[in-house]
Amino acid sequence: MDTLTDPAQPSATPFFATGKRSRDLAAELGLSEAELLAAHEGPEVVRLTLEAEALVNALPALGEIMVLTRNDVAVHEKVGRFGGIRFGKEAGLVINPPLDLRLFPKAWASAFAVEIPGEREPRRSIQIFDRAGHAALKIHLRPASDVAAFEALRARFAVAERAPLTVTPYPTEPVAEAIDAEAFRRDFAAMADVHEFVPLLRRHKLGRRGALALMGEAHVRPLGAKAATRLLEAASAGALPIMCFVGSRGCIQIHSGPVERIRAMGPWINVLDPGFDLHLREDLVAEAFAVRKPTRWGALTSVELYDAAGLLAVQFFGVRDEKGPEDERWRALVARLGGAFEG
Structure with a gap:
């Protein structure tokens, strides 16, 4: 059932004055984060028209920014500048190292410019949400x-009239029926590029987690507890560059390079490096796997972390040339985690 939030009914205390993160406060109030922002009365939050391509193409003017993409398990933060922007029918790309984003505007449903008081100066951001308000x-x-570019962007895209925000929760992903397992395995074995995997899943009406069960132990090995911590610590100790993917429904954000400062804080394992932060709730990782996929350049190995709902939360690869084999050091690291494959 859809939920309607009436922005004409503000809370007594502004969300930013509670000392809580807006995501946490929204959860306490039984709202989505987008609903919390939409309900705010005051100049601190301005709703924006969601012209996705135009909005993204306006972001380079902001200069250096930090992009944050998260899900329930992990938060990925990367400092850089927007550039190298391309849009196709299904997705957009931002490839301007160190920024590397895959954008899925069809999942975007609302956007806000937020400017809230800070100790030294206001904290400013552009925030984009999916249909569920996440x-x-x-x-x-x-x-x-x-800052002038931020103000110009806010004025250019500001919604003229306030209106209720409608959010629609995503349904639980249905269990696929009547899967032709042999046809899937045959098509999987014929893959020439790792980027063919997602279209393959769509053709066979499979989710990622469901596909793992069909791929067999020649391609999938379960990893034990603390797989992410052990991976990050080993990559740091060996100065091994890795790729770290964290995705929401509307964006996948990628880090490619070394990880150095690995710190555990309560349930979080963190990478705290200049220009890149990763915050990962390892206690919310329900399953971890080493996964090997065929390509024309040889098998590529990933480490995949899934949440309790069976959704992919974080994915790691070794850094490699786009058209070349994976680094043997990465393969050896995954093997030490318990993900050794024969051949």
């Missing part, structure tokens, strides 16, 4: 950002 991605300004 954050697709957030773009946070930094001290070097262009």
